[in-house]
Amino acid sequence: xxxxxxxxxxxxxxxAPGTLLTSADVARVVxxxxxxxxxxxxxxxxxxxxxxxxxxxxxxxxxTRGAPLARRLAARIEAFTGTRVDVGTADITLYRDDLxxxxxxxxxxxxLPDAGIDxxxxxxxxxxxxxxxSVRAALDALRDLGRPRVVQLAVLVDRGHRELxxxxxxxxxxxxxxxxxxxxxxxxxxxxxxxxxxTDGEPGVREPRxxxxx
Amino acid sequence: xKRHLLEAADLDRADATLVLDTAAQIDQALxxxxxxxxxxxxxxxxxNLFYEDSTRTRISFELAAKRLSADVINFSxxxxxxxxxxxxxxxxxxxxxxxxxxxxxRHSSSxxxxxxxxxxxxxxxxxxxxxxxxxxxxxxxxxxxxxRLGRLEGVRVAIVGDVLHSRVARSNVGLLHTLGADxxxxxxxxxxxxxxxxxxxxxxxxxxxxxxxxxxVMMLRVQAERMNAxxxxxxxxxxxxxxxxxxxxxxxxDDAIVMHPGPMNRGMEIAAEVADSARSTxxxxxxxxxxxxxxxxxxxxxxxxx
Numbered sequence: 001x002x003x004x005x006x007x008x009x010x011x012x013x014x015x016a017p018g019t020l021l022t023s024a025d026v027a028r029v030v031x032x033x034x035x036x037x038x039x040x041x042x043x044x045x046x047x048x049x050x051x052x053x054x055x056x057x058x059x060x061x062x063x064t065r066g067a068p069l070a071r072r073l074a075a076r077i078e079a080f081t082g083t084r085v086d087v088g089t090a091d092i093t094l095y096r097d098d099l100x101x102x103x104x105x106x107x108x109x110x111x112l113p114d115a116g117i118d119x120x121x122x123x124x125x126x127x128x129x130x131x132x133x134s135v136r137a138a139l140d141a142l143r144d145l146g147r148p149r150v151v152q153l154a155v156l157v158d159r160g161h162r163e164l165x166x167x168x169x170x171x172x173x174x175x176x177x178x179x180x181x182x183x184x185x186x187x188x189x190x191x192x193x194x195x196x197x198x199t200d201g202e203p204g205v206r207e208p209r210x211x212x213x214x
Numbered sequence: 215x216k217r218h219l220l221e222a223a224d225l226d227r228a229d230a231t232l233v234l235d236t237a238a239q240i241d242q243a244l245x246x247x248x249x250x251x252x253x254x255x256x257x258x259x260x261x262n263l264f265y266e267d268s269t270r271t272r273i274s275f276e277l278a279a280k281r282l283s284a285d286v287i288n289f290s291x292x293x294x295x296x297x298x299x300x301x302x303x304x305x306x307x308x309x310x311x312x313x314x315x316x317x318x319x320r321h322s323s324s325x326x327x328x329x330x331x332x333x334x335x336x337x338x339x340x341x342x343x344x345x346x347x348x349x350x351x352x353x354x355x356x357x358x359x360x361x362r363l364g365r366l367e368g369v370r371v372a373i374v375g376d377v378l379h380s381r382v383a384r385s386n387v388g389l390l391h392t393l394g395a396d397x398x399x400x401x402x403x404x405x406x407x408x409x410x411x412x413x414x415x416x417x418x419x420x421x422x423x424x425x426x427x428x429x430x431v432m433m434l435r436v437q438a439e440r441m442n443a444x445x446x447x448x449x450x451x452x453x454x455x456x457x458x459x460x461x462x463x464x465x466x467x468d469d470a471i472v473m474h475p476g477p478m479n480r481g482m483e484i485a486a487e488v489a490d491s492a493r494s495t496x497x498x499x500x501x502x503x504x505x506x507x508x509x510x511x512x513x514x515x516x517x518x519x520x
Contacts, residue, residue: 091239091243094240094243094252094253094254094282094512094516095252095253095254099254099516099517100516100517102517103517104215104512104513104516104517106232106235106236107235107236107239107240107243108239109239109242109243110239110242110243111242140253144247144249144251144252145247
């Protein structure tokens with residue numbers, strides 16, 4: 001593994017202990033990612049000869065917190081460019097490989113834009129990238145939902161410890177963590193406020209629980 | 215969720231709502247998709263153990279299991295060792311030895327699935343036992359009501375017909391009560407079971423008085439195969455007093471719906487024009503049966519093995 005797992009410390013000025021990103025940080029990071037997505041969609045038009053540009057882009061959020069994140073990125077892209085971007089959500093619960101280990105969970109909605117995802121640039125959006133298993137499940141789900149031209153991955157936080165050969169194309173913040181720590185992303189839509197926290201887990205009990213350390 | 219689904223009482227309100235919500239999400243996720251298949255139960259084996267004839271329930275369970283990528287074995291009593299006299303227990307142990315993760319059982323004897331649940335390690339799903347229960351039918355009915363009317367709490371449901379022999383009625387009374395609906399049973403006194411007074415439902419003998427005050431009318435099939443005593447004078451008289459025809463349908467409130475678990479006797483308990491009307495949910499019930507059973511199989515089998 002290239003990255004030495006250096007446990008993260010509280011880095012955000014003015015935040016409570018363990019706060020990695022404050023509400024203002026989250027807004028800034030989302031704005032930057034939106035700009036990167038705009039660039040990517042524009043350069044994709046030049047490189048692949050695809051005519052769509054932003055119209056070609058579909059942001060697909062992975063529930064729970066990937067879904068509001070995708071909507072926010074779309075809202076920011078619209079604010080910067082005036083172009084509406086299609087947004088969807090894809091629930092991956094039925095595609096997970098850890099159901100037998102973790103037990104069943106309630107499902108979340110799967111909603112795709114009316115124009116579908118065939119032949120388009122699909123960017124999967126999630127809050128935390130950890131083992132990579134959620135993303136693998138999302139790729140499996142996408143295969144059943146259509147045939148995108150390109151699939152890319154955007155995550156708010158990349159905390160390392162990949163178990164699969166998966167890499168994010170757009171990363172809000174890279175955070176070196178130890179495996180026993182938990183990274184929690186809170187979003188106003190679900191948790192009432194925006195923040196990213198790193199907490200020390202109880203030693204010896206933690207296993208990656210998928211991307212979201214809930 | 216409990217490990218087995220044997221009767222409506224196995225589901226408390228939270229579990230029942232979870233099944234309905236899961237079915238709705240599955241429905242939405244699969245709508246308009248070319249590949250209507252999910253990998254969730256890959257490598258699991260579901261046995262359909264049917265000791266009694268059935269078209270829609272068996273096909274519905276088979277489709278539900280296949281859409282979740284489970285392996286399905288269909289077993290019907292005809293043409294099997296059962297006709298050589300093999301007992302339910304021995305058949306169950308055989309299936310168990312072959313590694314069945316779930317057994318979906320229909321049997322003409324009430325309570326057979328309960329016995330089965332004591333013999334096998336996998337989950338047992340009751341697909342109808344005698345005159346006792348048919349819980350997945352009640353779930354799909356509740357799902358259909360919620361889909362059409364948007365709610366279950368406070369919905370007024372009339373269940374009309376042969377309540378005495380109806381496992382559909384028994385399961386529906388239990389489940390709908392759990393989910394907060396108000397149930398009225400409408401039947402001639404001869405077709406109501408002893409002790410119906412202790413059920414969480416009102417009882418009426420007069421269909422015409424009940425119809426204007428309900429949101430849902432659920433017609434039960436007159437089960438010719440169980441009409442072995444004089445429960446009513448003639449089919450014609452039954453139909454006139456308890457059949458749902460166009461005139462009676464006209465008395466219903468505007469957005470009320472008409473349900474039937476199938477198979478129907480057109481012209482007997484339900485007139486053809488009622489069955490084919492816009493109020494009728496009979497075809498939706500069949501479609502909803504698949505998603506509801508997918509939800510049940512996912513929730514029982516998807517997680518850690520018990």
